[in-house]
Amino acid sequence: MKQPPAAETGTGSQDGTGAGTAAPTAVENAAGTAARPAAAGPAAEGAGGAAAGSVIVTRGLTKRFRGGQPAVDGLDLTVPAGSVFGFLGPNGSGKTTTIRMLMGLIRPTSGSARVLGAPMPGAARRVLPQVGALIEGPALYGFLSGRDNLRRLDAADPDADPRTRDARIAAALERVGLAAAGSKKARAYSLGMKQRLGLAAALLRPRRLLVLDEPTNGLDPQGMREIRALVREVADGGTTVFLSSHLLDEIEQVCTHAAVMARGRLVVQGPVAELAAGARGRLSVTTPDTADAARVLREHGVTNLVVTGGRVTGEPPAGPPGPAGAFDPADLNAALVRDGVRVRGFGLERASLEDAFVALTGEGFDVAG
C-alpha cells in the first residue's frame, strides 16, 4: 500500500518500437523469439507497426544504494512487445528496484533503461501515460468507495477526459469483476478486491504496457486465479504485461517469457517454454541392470548420470526429443533392450522452470529469499 499507481502526466509518444529486438538470450541459451500473436493490438502499433519491437530494454542497468552491494547489477533486459513477461526472483533479488527504475521512480546509478522506446527517467512524462502500473499495492482511501477511489485517481490524471470518466470507471470495474462492489467502501474490500481495484485504476485508460509488482502477493488461491485470468485477458487485448513474482509456477502458468534474477543479477531470460526446455528434463530408466543401463545411456549421449537403487536417471542429449529431434527416446529404449538391459520403466520427466533455475544457478529456488 505504499506506492500509488504510476504517475500519469503529460502526453504520450506513440513510438514504441524500442531499441532492442525480441531476441531474448541475455546470459544463457534460450534463443527465443518474438511476441505472441496476440500482439496485434495497441502494443503492435509502434512506429512502422513493428510488432517485433521491444517494450522494455535495459542495458547495464545498475542501482547501488548508499554504501551497499548493488541491488541491481548490470541488468540487460529485453521485453518483447505483446509478451506476458515474468520477472522472477527470490525476495531481495532486485525486482522492485528494477521496476522502480523502469517507472522513473528512482534513478539508476549507471546503465540505461528504455520503456516504449524512450529513455527513463528522462521521458517519464510522455511514457507513463501509456503505462499502467501497480507497484507494492494500490494506494487507496479506505473511506471512499471503490468507484470514488477510481474517480479520484482519474481526476488526478490531466490527460483523462472528464466527459468519459463515469463510463470508463464503470467499464474498468466491470472488467475486474467489481461492478457489484463498486459502491462499497474500499476498507471493506478483501486484499484480492483491493488488488483488483488497483488493476482497474491501472486500466482506466488503454495502456500499451502494464507493470505489476507481485500482483498476487498475499492472495488466496482463488484471488490468484482471478488476477492471472485478468492478466491473460489484458494481454489478449494486445497490452504487454510485465509482472514480477517469486512464484515459479505462477510464471509458468501465465507468462510467455521470463527473466530470472538472483542477487541483483540476471540469470537468464527468454520464452518460458525454451527456458524450461533448456533444462531438458531427465530421462529415467528403472532396471535391475543399472550398470549396463548407465553404460548404454552414456554411449547414446546421456549425461549427468545418477544411479539410485534400481533406477538410472540422466540428462538427455540437447535438442527436442522425438524422431525429428536430436534423440529419439524410442531408439534409446530399443538400444537398452538390444544390450540385454531389462527395462522395467522408461520415461522422460518434463523439465519445469524450477529445474531450469536449479540447472542455471546450482541453487534451489528459495522463495523465502
Ligand SMILES: Nc1ncnc2c1ncn2[C@@H]1O[C@H](COP(=O)(O)OP(=O)(O)OP(=O)(O)O)[C@@H](O)[C@H]1O
Ligand atoms: N531504498 C533502499 N535503500 C537501501 N537498500 C534497498 C532499498 N531498496 C531496496 N534495497 C535493497 O536492495 C535489494 C533488492 O531489493 P528489492 O526490493 O529490489 O528486491 P525484490 O526482488 O523486489 O524483493 P522483494 O520481493 O522482497 O521486494 C535488497 O537487498 C534490499 O534490501
